[in-house]
Amino acid sequence: MVIKHNLTAMNANRMFNLTSLSQAKSTEKLSSGYKINRAADDAAGLSISEKMRRQVRGLTQASANAADGISCVQTAEGALGEVHDMLQRMNELAVKGANGTLTTADRSYITMEVRQLMSEIDRVQSTTTFNEQNLLDGTFQNKGLQVGAESGQHIAITIGNMCTNDLIASALAKGIFYQTNNDSDRCKVTDTPDPNHAGYPQGVVAYWVPGTGTTFAKQEYWDKSTVEPWGSPGHSHLLGAYDLTVFHSFSYDAITDENVKNKLTNNYLANTTGGTEEAMEDKISDVRFFQALNAFAKSAITDVSEARSDLGAIQNRLEHTISNLDNIVENTTAAESAIRDTDIATEMVRYANNNILMQAGQSMLAQANQSNQGVLSLL
Secondary structure, three states: OOOOOOHHHHHHHHHHHHHHHHHHHHHHHHHHOEOOOOHHHOHHHHHHHHHHHHHHHHHHHHHHHHHHHHHHHHHHHHHHHHHHHHHHHHHHHHHHHOOOOOOHHHHHHHHHHHHHHHHHHHHHHHHOEEOOEEOOEOOOOOEEEEOOOOOOOEEEEOOOEOOHHHHHHHHHHOOOEEEEOOOOOOOEEOOOOOOOOOOOOOOOOEEEOOOOOOOOOOOEEEEEEOOOOOOOOOEEEEOOHHHHOOOOOEEOOOOOOHHHHHHHHHHOOOOOOOOEEOOOOOOOOOHHHHHHHHHHHHHHHHHHHHHHHHHHHHHHHHHHHHHHHHHHHHHHHHHHHHHHEOOHHHHHHHHHHHHHHHHHHHHHHHHHHHHHHHHHHOO
16 A cells, blocks of 8 residues: 555546536537637638638628629619610600691790700719729720639620710611601702712712711711612611701710710711711701611610610529528538537536546545545544
């Protein structure tokens, strides 16, 4: 029997300390909700779960980005809805102004309303913004919405210039003919254009609007008395900027859509210098101007419809994107939870077991400390 070293007590104390450490870990896991609170708990599991956390947080933000994109698209599309309404009214006024029962004074009143509508279209175009970014002035080009957790995962949004000048330019670039019942006194006949000249079909007799300078369509549109290809006798004019300046000034140089600008330049080689058509405030609004306005309104409505359709398609795409991102976030979070989160039921079983062991260890340590008392009976 020895008293210098109480090996029984040492063993009981060692086991008690191990149980106490295990109990502390269980307490930490139960109180934090995580079974990995430090790298030492599960080094590989920590690394994997942190990668998943990065992805989840990135995708969560990407979903918010896509929602911002929807808000942006809805702002632009709502503004274009108002532009649509104004163009529909403009088309209505064009049909009204072409009626032969109206006087010159009547048409002047209609002209004033059309001018105001065109000015309002320009105001809407210049003031529609989202987060201090103009949406309809042509500067909102290839804006990438970051809709993924990784770089380069984006959806591009482009909105063209919806100003009246660009809508007119688009109509001119389409080479639209409109039919009238009169040969305008503002036209004069020239020789048949060269069939090889770009934009001049064979057999068309050109009439030129008198004026100065060489800006596109100030001098140039066609007036042909024929049954074909327009179906009935009359004078078919090529829509030109000059036809619309009674309602709105036009500037070739101010066109922001380079594709449209190049098309005008390539199709009308004689008029490539650009310039400005000023609004003709004092011009008499005859029937032909309203027939030209009708052709313009039809073209502009088509252009705005195309822009709204694109925005609607993008919004639908973003809604699907958000649904997909939220689904990925949910499933990735579930996978990360399986690695990182504490299984409370399992951990409580371990905690209860350790709690019993600790009580037993305390009791055995007390008994071991008392075992050397028997030596006193020998002394």
